[in-house]
Amino acid sequence: MSTIGPIPEPVAGCKPTAPPVLTEDQQTKYGQLLDQVKSWESLPTSKADTDNKPISDDERLWLTRECLLRYLRATKWSLPQAIQRLRATLVWRREFGTGTFTSEYISPENEKGKQVQLGFDKEGRPCLYLLPQNQNTKPSQRQVEHLVYMLERTLDIHPPGQEGLALLIDFRNTGAGGTPPMSISKQVLDILQSHYPERLGRALLTHLPWYVSAFLKLIGPFIDPVTKSKIKYNEPLVDHVPASQLMAASGGEVDFKYDHSIYWPALDKLAAERRQQRRERWETAGKHIGESEVYLWGGEESSIGAPKENIEVSNEDKSGEKINDESKTPMIGNDTASMNGETEIVDGVANLDIKQSEPVKITA
Known part of the structure; x- marks a missing residue:
């Protein structure tokens, strides 16, 4: 197989494992968190800012x-900590500007293809390749913005029911200058752990030279043990990613050649289309905070705002008899019941609830 652009869908049958149904206590805490979030009318635009600005539609859509x-x-179901961290992330997203980076602004960072979203792993996680041998810029704040931009685009295209992603980091032919400065590494780790919780499904590191291993030992104290358990070293990538969606250079069957003039606009177009589809579904359903991501990403689950009578009709069997009331209303959160049947939602992505350190500021 040959391709020069992102692959839009995972291999048939590559799906996340269905998670357990929420307990009564967990559903209660979710309801309390949802009520709290719905009460937020405005937030600061930065940590240091005392002036608040209203919650935008983009932020309401993000609060699924x-x-x-x-x-x-x-936060291990600590309601106060969840509230605090969620507010902190919204403020960080405003200050960092996650929704403002354009493909044109980020483009110079990826001209050599040092980060590539391509294919999906065996659980339907979109794969983001980090290829430091293709590094083409000096350390700067835009390198951090580039990574965040690629994380956001990768999450844009995950399939319904999937919440995580897979990082494939290939250190082949990487010189000693390919490892980022400690300041940037700590800032990236803080961003991932504080503002992208439970998004890392696995990290597959291959072709590690001695100086990269030494570098990983240096940053090891900043990485949570749960996250470390998701990091695999020098394992055959075909054990984790179908060969038909894995680069040939990584042991797969995809003959991929990076051409920035083709790949970059193709990724931007695919991600923009998916975002527009989600917004249209969200607006059609009534712009609910706490909307189902399965519904928003086009899966077989109704909006949380679906009329009750529609749910009741769906719970009649062909003979017209009512099904057990326990199945009438979908459970909040990760329940697999829905009006369209059983929906699978990811379980087992890495818990990045780690250190609550301050982001490391660097000079661009």
Whole structure:
């Protein structure tokens, strides 16, 4: 197989494992968090800012049911901590500018293809390749912005029911200058752990030279043990990613050649289309905070705002008899019941609930 652009869908059958249904206590805490979030009318635009600005539609759309659940799981179901961390992330997203980076602004960082979203692993996680041998710029704040931009684009295209992603980091032919400065590494780790909880499904590191191993030992104290358990070293990538969606250079069957003039606009177009589809679904359903990501990403689950009578009709069997009332209303959060049947939602992505350190500021 040959391709020069991103692959839009995972291999048939590559799906996340269905998670357990929420307990009564967990559903209660989710409801309390949802009520709290709905009460937020404005937030600061930065940590140092005392002036608040209203919550935007983009932020309301971001505050999905699964988003709230990720923060609850990351804090081991501590409601106060989940509230604090969720607010902190919204303020960080405003200050960092996650929604403002254009493909044109980030483009110079990726001209040599040092980060590539391509294919999906065996659980439907979109794969983001980090290829430091293709590094083409000096350390700067835009390198951090580039990584965040690629994380956001990768998450844009995950399939319904999937929440995580897979990082494939290939250190082949990487010189000693390919490892980032400690300041940038700590800033990136803080961003991942504080503002992308439970998003890392696995990290597959291959072709590690001695100086990279030494570098990993240096940053090891900043990495949570749960996250470390998701990092695999020098394992055959075909054990984790279908060969039909894995680069040939990594042991797969995809003959991929990076051409920035073709790949970059193709990725931007695919991600923009997916975002527009989600917004249209969200607006059609009534712009709910706490909307289902399965519904928003086009899966077989109704909006949380679906009329009750529609749910009741769906719970009649062909003979017209009512099904057990326990199945009438979908459970909040990761329940697999829905009006369209069983929906699978990811379980087992890494819990990045780690150190609450301050982001490391660097000079661009």
